Amino acid sequence: MYEGAVQDLIDELGALPGIGPKSAQRIAFHLLSADKEDVLRLAHALQVVKEKVRFCDICGNIAEGEICHICQDPRRDQTIICVVEEAKDVEVIERTGSYRGLYHVLGGAIDPIRGIGPDQLRIRQLMTRLSNNEVKEIIIATDPNIEGEATATYLSRMLDTLSVPASRLALGLPVGGDLEYADEVTLGRAFEGRRIIEN
Amino acid sequence: MYEGAVQDLIDELGALPGIGPKSAQRIAFHLLSADKEDVLRLAHALQVVKEKVRFCDICGNIAEGEICHICQDPRRDQTIICVVEEAKDVEVIERTGSYRGLYHVLGGAIDPIRGIGPDQLRIRQLMTRLSNNEVKEIIIATDPNIEGEATATYLSRMLDTLSVPASRLALGLPVGGDLEYADEVTLGRAFEGRRIIEN
Secondary structure, three states, X not given: OOOHHHHHHHHHHHOOOOOOHHHHHHHHHHHHHOOHHHHHHXXXXXXXXXXXXXXXXXXXXXXXXXXXXHHHOXXXXXXXXXXXXXXXXXXXXXXXXXXXXXXEEOOOOOEHHHOEOHHHOOHHHHHHHHHHOOOOEEEEOOOOOHHHHHHHHHHHHHHHHXXXXXXXXXXXXXXXXXXXXXXXXXXXXXXXXXXXXXX | OOOHHHHHHHHHHHOOOOOOHHHHHHHHHHHHHOOXXXXXXXXXXXXXXXXXXXXXXXXXXXXXXXXOHHHHOOOOEEEEEEEXXXXXXXXXXXXXXXXXXXXXXXXXXXXXXXXXXXXXXXXXXXXHHHHHOOOOEEEEOOOOOHXXXXXXXXXXXXXXXXXXXXXXXXXXXXXXXXXXXXXHHHHHHHHHOOOOOOO
């Protein structure tokens, strides 16, 4: 154990996801030798984030107010909602520049092993949004894994009862990838989802 | 890019050693959903460390004052100094419980590729300590790699001129390890350093 303040910092850093005791120690020692200014800037960024940032009342995305900048933007297509698991997925999709609709962040995926069922996700809020709005399409963009697929299946059934058309992101080969290195499941999905070439 | 405060935090986290952009984002999102209290405790730990912690004037170890707790402790053997590269090495050795002398932290190892020569290390301070004190032995505990060995060789020559006996930590098989998995160099050193079994 180190002297008080250093050990406190190591403990706090070690509680962050993906940072083990060794990394926590390495970061703490880096911070000890770093400029005081740099370290205080990090401390300040932490405080500001907890003071200013919250989750959008409408879509659950991160926001620096009650409503996020996407929900506030009148230029976004209000008739289409893309459903994602986490707020960080919104950013990933935004970066593609190929989607101009709204979002809905579920806050996770259905995962019975971890005790996460539909009630733990923001599915009820999605249904409320749909009953109030003139939404023409829901794009389900949950992760392409077991939990994400289960969530997509559950959602598509719920949406069916409301007669809202739902789509799912295409599964297939990653662009820039190599056929040789594609796993069997992905390649199988790429065959299933093949598209006629239109000339 | 995220909205202001979140992106600021991601940038600050990403500047830490061993944390790439993806990890920084993951940690930032974890902190967004974490209890405000926990996050502020981390921010506070960062501030306290920069306010209170400094390096010991004598040995270069971390200290919450001018002199570290080891240099202050009169029960420590004042006639023996263990030379290490980094302050964190002090903690590693302390944990073994098998050393009761003092330390001297060099602040690194000789590494010409990175432009670190003897002048960039706290070697001059070590020599000053030796001229003032009645030190009977120096244990060189630099890392068992190229830079550490170079530093040990350099130090042992310097100490030779002062007629202070210097020793180097034993190299050999790690306890609890398996002979089969030892690398050739380590096994070679273990042969060189073999000890007669005394009955």
